[in-house]
Amino acid sequence: MPGIRIGTSSFIADGWKGSFYPEKMQPRDFLTYYATQFDTVEVDSTFYHSPPASTVMGWNAKTPQGFVFALKIPQVITHEKCLVDCQDEFRAFLNSADLLGDKLGPMLFQFGYFNQKAFASGEDFLAVLKPFLKKLPRGYRFAMEIRNKNWLNAEFADLLREHKIALTLQDQAWMPLPAAMNFDYYTADFTYFRLLGDRQGIEKLTKTWDKVIMNRSKELRSWVDVCHQATHRGVSVWIYINNHYAGHAPKTVADFLTLWDKPK
Numbered sequence: 001m002p003g004i005r006i007g008t009s010s011f012i013a014d015g016w017k018g019s020f021y022p023e024k025m026q027p028r029d030f031l032t033y034y035a036t037q038f039d040t041v042e043v044d045s046t047f048y049h050s051p052p053a054s055t056v057m058g059w060n061a062k063t064p065q066g067f068v069f070a071l072k073i074p075q076v077i078t079h080e081k082c083l084v085d086c087q088d089e090f091r092a093f094l095n096s097a098d099l100l101g102d103k104l105g106p107m108l109f110q111f112g113y114f115n116q117k118a119f120a121s122g123e124d125f126l127a128v129l130k131p132f133l134k135k136l137p138r139g140y141r142f143a144m145e146i147r148n149k150n151w152l153n154a155e156f157a158d159l160l161r162e163h164k165i166a167l168t169l170q171d172q173a174w175m176p177l178p179a180a181m182n183f184d185y186y187t188a189d190f191t192y193f194r195l196l197g198d199r200q201g202i203e204k205l206t207k208t209w210d211k212v213i214m215n216r217s218k219e220l221r222s223w224v225d226v227c228h229q230a231t232h233r234g235v236s237v238w239i240y241i242n243n244h245y246a247g248h249a250p251k252t253v254a255d256f257l258t259l260w261d262k263p264k
Helices: 027-037 053-061 075-080 087-103 122-134 154-162 199-203 217-232 249-260
Strands: 004-008 040-043 068-072 104-110 142-145 166-171 190-195 236-241
Touching: 004 249, 040 236, 053 087, 068 087, 075 087, 075 104, 087 104, 104 166, 104 190, 122 154, 142 190, 154 166, 166 217, 190 217, 217 236, 217 249, 236 249
Parallel strands: 004 040, 004 236, 040 068, 068 104, 104 142, 142 166, 166 190, 190 236
Antiparallel strands: none
């Protein structure tokens, strides 16, 4: 689809074998099969550690030209060191990511919720963020997600816009949806959406992600509309859907695509 890439958050999940992947398929073949269904994936595993070169080269070899990986930046940078004294780790991660060549898509800074022990205020967070952004290398696409809703404002958006970083918009219980934002949330020539859902709520119902168990059609329709608005503005869209959103991310992607072809 022009202007939009959509996939799931990770290409491996409990319950996908037999519901998304063929029952007899071996895990080593999952990514190759996934790439026949979608043209992008958000890789969750890079959040936990920078991937070795052999792993990244394997991803590259198992996917066709035109497939694109979005990578989470390791938590040692975003959570443990909180952007301070982490240049060695960041460079090591980029060296691995570079092995994807033109299959490297946006890289996501996913910050957790910062309590006052970490940062007393949003201003304190920005005081650390600003010098870090000034050192970001050119030639990459970065997106940034924060989970302190009171810090999500025009000042934060303007800082990201200055550095051409996409503000990540997310669908999860405690964060505002785009309709509730009173500022321009498009901060780069692309935007990055994550439909994450209510992890705690849905895990009370299931931890096997083989089928949709929650009707999110109304919410999904609203995200389709936001994506149409973005593309009409000339902003390309990257959107990733988690199993926690409705129970089975591949089916939710299919439902999104059905709605995409039926704009209001």
